[in-house]
Amino acid sequence: MKITDIETYTVSAGWKNWLFIKVLTDTDYYGIAEATINGFIKTTEAAVHELKYLALGRDPREVTSIARKIISTIQDAGHIHRLVMAAVEVACWDILGKSLGVPIYQLLGGKVRDSILGYANGWYRAERTPENFVKAAEVAVKKGFHALKLDPFGLSRNFASEDEVQEACDILKAIRHKFGPELKIMIDVHCRFTPAEAVRIAQRMQDLDLFWWEEPTTAERECLSNEVAMQSPIRVATGEQFDKIGKFFTLAQGGGISIWQPEPMSLGGIMNTLAVAHIAEANGAWIAPHQSGGPVATAVCLQLAAFIPNFLIQEHFDAFNEPWTKELVTWMPEINPENGHLSIPTAPGLGIDLNLDLVKDHPYDPKAFLDIHQQGWEKRLGVQRDEKE
Secondary structure, rough: OOOOEEEEEEEEEEOOEEEEEEEEEEEOOEEEEEEEOOOOOOHHHHHHHHHHOOOOOOOOOOOHHHHHHHHHHHHOOOOHHHHHHHHHHHHHHHHHHHHHHHHHHHHHHOOOOOOEEEEOOOOOOOOOOOHHHHHHHHHHHOOOOOOEEEEEOOOOOOEHHHHHHHHHHHHHHHHHHHHOOOEEEEEEOOOOOOOOHHHHHHHHOOHHHHEEEOOOOOOHHHHHHHHHHOOOOOEEEEEOOOOOHHHHHHHHOOOOOEEOOOOOHHHOOOOHHHHHHHHHHHHHOEEOOOOOOOOOHHHHHHHHHHHHOOEOEEEHHHHOOOHHHOOOOOOOOOOOOOOOOEEEOOOOOOOOEEEEHHHHHHHOOOOOEEEEEOOOOOHHOOOOOOOOO
């Protein structure tokens, strides 16, 4: 079996674009994957085609060898380079699983669980008031979610005023009051604050029973999150921006952070994420992979959730995407309303396929982009700001 070509498909999903790939072979087997990153879809697509020569003509079942060839040929190319590696790696895993008639997780040791707790993201598209956030949260909870993540800080950056902090607190208090202690509430700080400010605001919110405090400070140096974690009364979670396994070793060395958030596709794929999970396990930490892309990337995370023992919880946007996206793929996880768990795919390979006819109906939108520093970003309108305005 040999790889004959790699095709790419860009899709506008409303407030952002997705990028999917399809690895073709000289047999009936093919593999799919996703390489979505906010704001760089066309750039990543170009990178896939520029580097695909490294995979053409090779046996897709030699998954690790192909992935290593892609990443070792060019050094230090960053997230987009890793996305290419990850997409090709996942698609090759998909082919290998299909050729053997088993899911990817079966190839990597088999399931340790049949479902995983999910938390909702992308569920709020409203004015930033306590009342509107509660209404949006009601919809998410009715869908079966027992955990929600939000960024309540609007445009706050570096240092927040008393009014800004109070407004965020009011939103969180309203959600906590409405749903009680059983609902897990995660806060995404989006690297907004200086280390000291992140600690100060976390201390203000310590009585709200928040489950974690995500990306509390600048991503320039991983150790700064460790320093915040040592002083924060709320658990700190981070790691979605790391494109190398070694950056998670910094978390282990610094201590204080026991929730690691590898982004499987930005990190380089399934094997690199598994390596991070092993390092986490050796240091008493758990992983909660970041996933803000489309449904194929969701399937990757759920394959990982099936076989990694120290897998804590999975981020989930799919339930709040445009309605038509449910027809874009052949499988989507079900949500168990009794426990808030997401189901695991069971079909061979990745367990999911693309509806290419629907892909063609939703072409790339150059203005679809999420900018959290733009007024009203919470509405997720996905419209680029005109800097001249």
